[in-house]
Amino acid sequence: MWRGRADRWTRYREICDTVGNIKTLRESAFRPTFAAMADEIRHPFLHGLSKHRGSPPTVIVIFGASGDLTARKLIPAIYNLAHDGLLPADFYLIGFGRKDIPDAEFQTLAADSIKEFSRREMSQEVWSRLATRTLYVSGGYDEKGAYDKLSKRIGELEKDVGQPLQSLFYISTPPTVFAPIIQNLGASGLAKRHFGGSQHSKVIIEKPFGRDLASAKALNQELTTVFAEEQVFRIDHYLGKETVQDLLVQRFANSIFEPLWNRNFIDHVQITVAEEVGVGSRAGYYEQSGCLRDMIQNHTMQLLALTAMEPPVSFDPQSLRDEKVKLLKAIQPVRLDGPESDVARAQYSAGMMGGKEVPGYLSEKDIKAESATETYAALRLSINNWRWQGVPFYLRSGKRMARRVSEIAIRFKRAPGSLFAESDRFNLAHNTLAFQIQPDEGLSLILNAKVPGLETRTQPVKMNFRYATTFGSNTPEAYERLVLDAMIGDGTLFIRGDETERSWQLITPILEHWAKEGRKGMDSYVAGSWGPESSAALLKANGHIWREP
């Protein structure tokens, strides 16, 4: 038997060694050099496993454990990672919150959230393994003793497993307690656990990263006093969406786009992040935030950066984020008032959504009649670089819009010449490439085609690529990808401190101007419509109109 097995091994080695070698060559050819180097320094028994299958033993601590995001997104994401076998065997989840609840109760809450919000049905087998590793520590966010207790608990877990655990702190709380959490992570020594080693602590922080430039700087200062920048993972879940990552692939893996991706061929770009929902029960938060802070400063600006940036030299975290920052720096300051203002804001008035009447913003619960908070914002941006000079970028976002949709639409210039001059026979559309981020993820391209018949007549036609149809819709959620990326220390899809500051640098003058003006200049739009007249006027000046995707 042994001889037979030995022969088999020899044969196996022949083929697998060859395959293995060639795989290594392919990786170094297509991936950045640092990645190949990273693979070289991986533990010998982790070689050949994808980086996402080699995350170190980890304890994730969620601050804000009883919050909505934890229940809807974070716990289901962790469960699905467990389901896919992507969590390390030594994995623990600790909920941290003010409520004093035993581990068992937190486990029940976690199980309930998986049942309600997971993209997969809960498997008792998978959950039973994770449940015993789901723990809870109670304490005030500003109470140093609670962090010492947390530190002790993590230390005990390390003793149990007999090896160091990477601590990943997920701050999913209101921004008012960001500072005490960060300070106490520093004071208790949790931030510097295993610092300098592969199991050093990391922190994920949820938006908002400040509410203006000054507070963003203060938050960054707070963070970098306690953590090194490479320990910090500022999360914008839009970057975890497959379609947002696909934008980079479409741009940089298809040679047909790059030659056209500039002012010579592109007429303008529209980026829309539209919500159907109103302010709902979030009046307290929203009144302090508004659309510009809630959506434009983060999600929409990220989409803009990815659409317009130069190709990075590689997809390593620094190169990609360097290009985004360069792009943000090239955006010109906006004109705030006068007939050529680049900004518009509005509140929704009573209207109709899905055939039902809905109240206006000022009639919503807990909204003051004199509220000057915008539920809609639109910007016209100019990018002062060789590629984009003269191409307007229109950004808009709003609540209670006609349809929930996030998309990036690239509108190309018309074909030159008069072969098909506009007439009744020639219904010509601008070629438009639209990336739909959500829902119905995919992309479409508007082309002009001949209508069948003896006469040459043209008509716009739409080519559609739908993600769900081709790849299925049960793909990992953004939070799954991002939590796992943070666990393995890959910051590519996270936002760097200087990115947030540059973005706030653009937005803060608008916020200050609007704060000074109060309700003066606040437009309105009917709930269920595509936005206010003042927003349409931003485009009209250039002969453009908003899409109704």
Added chain:
Amino acid sequence: MPTIFDVLPGMEVPVDGITRGFAKLWENTEEMDQKAMQLNLVVHFGFATTEKDALEQFQVAGRLAERYPCRVVILCPMGDDTKEKEMRAKIFGECFTGKSKGDTRCIEIVALSYPPSAKSYLQDQVSICLSTDLPIYFWAHRFTSSQRIGSYRHLLTRSQRVMFDSAIVSADALSYAWPNISAVRDLAYTRTLPLRQNIGQFLSRYAPALIIEGLQEVTIRHRAQLAGEASCLLGWVKKGLVRSGANVDQGITFTVTPVDCAGCFSLQFIYSDKKKHFEWSADLTKDNAEFTGDLGTGKSTQTVSAHFLVPEAALAEAMFF
């Protein structure tokens, strides 16, 4: 006596009527728009494929196509003794309802039965069933002779991946000079991914030098039917030891022993220093494994899951990674 082609589901159509057959199949259905394709999968049944097995692999291909929409073409060779001179075709379509209408996905499978005399024309006959702009993946199942499969050179060289299961194909598959060796993947190896991941993560807690220092023997015990997987695991362990700096050709004994035990699978490192040890012991029927280890840094134990990838996941792993 039914052939493997006969037992496969689907509607028999003329070989030159496959496209028309599908058009008719989807005619006036809402599902017409739900068809998409990202790749082609050619499944080639070998002579060792039984009717029952063919049906099972048909379902595996269907489940893969549900997850990764693709055109599946199943090739069913007739025996050398057949008097048939013509090829036969069957088409099969099925839709899966998702959470929403937009999530409904439909698959199309073509089965082709061919006599030995059609072998030289097979390449063209298969090509018209495929969307050849998209990647082709070739899965050779239960073949009895590598040389015979090796003669399908067109598929072997054009395919993004060539997959077979070393546990059930002819023994020479692992040493055969496949024309595009870099594309070859062994399903028995990919099937062991969850085991390799768990063992790798556990061993990665130790410095490589600690793992190899004083290592005298590596033992794998396995259920007799899992000889292929055990062989793959042994290959992987050897590679890990070599990367750790060990000379596996000298001083370390490797033993692979079949045992009469339903889900048993274990890996043990034995050291000259009797205080040092490492063992992973799994019961695959219970999806459970225990680690115990002490390589000089204190005793560690751990309980983890232990299972192979299901067939369609192993296929996907082999195809995409």
